[in-house]
Amino acid sequence: MTDPTHDSLRSVSLARVGPGAFRITNAAGGTLDVGVSDTDFSPVELLLAALAGCAAINVEELTGRRAEPTRFEVVAEGDKVRDETGGRMENLRLLFDTVFPEGEGGDKARESLPRFLQQTHDRICTVSRTVGLGSDVAYVLAD
Structure with missing residues (x-):
């Protein structure tokens, strides 16, 4: 596993926002929704x-x-x-x-x-x- 303090580390976080619905957030604060609804990716x-x-x-x-x-x-x-x-x-x-x-x-x-x-x-x-x-x-x- 890589050292998390290393400059090469990239990450996003994902949080549940409802049943079958999640929001992905990047380090810059951008968001993208993912899930199971017809309109979600x-x-x-x-x-x-x-x-x-x-x-x-x-x-x-x-x-x-x-x-x-x-x-x-x-x-x-x-x-x-x-x-x-x-x-x-x-x-x-x-x-x-x-x-x-x-x-x-x-x-x-x-x-x-x-x-x-x-x-x-x-x-x-x-x-x-x-x-x-x-x-x-x-x-x-x-x-």
């Missing part, structure tokens, strides 16, 4: 959102140095399966739908995009790398 949707968000932030930063996109959308999807080993997600995919303007900057962004997607997958995106490498999760009771 489910935990699986948050996993997909984290994958899409991490990749999009990195790819947008890299392509944005060449041209401002006119469209930048990412769909994260996968198959939820349940078998003798339990529930999990398989076949995780991120579909990037990006459009860049005509001209030299847009051409450079389009040309660089496959390389930036590969770099994001291989070494930049902490979320997808953590999922892909399979980091263990400890469940610990508070004192």
Whole structure:
């Protein structure tokens, strides 16, 4: 387990706000609701959102140095399966739908995009790398 005083520690807290309803709060005070209602994000949707968000932030930063996109959308999807080993997600995919303007900057962004997607997958995106490498999760009771 990592030292909680180390600068690399990241955390969020989750508190119950009602039956099947929880609020996640980050260190900066931002909040996001998760739960079982039709309008709340489910935990699986948050996993997909984290994958899409991490990749999009990195790819947008890299392509944005060449041209401002006119469209930048990412769909994260996968198959939820349940078998003798339990529930999990398989076949995780991120579909990037990006459009860049005509001209030299847009051409450079389009040309660089496959390389930036590969770099994001291989070494930049902490979320997808953590999922892909399979980091263990400890469940610990508070004192």
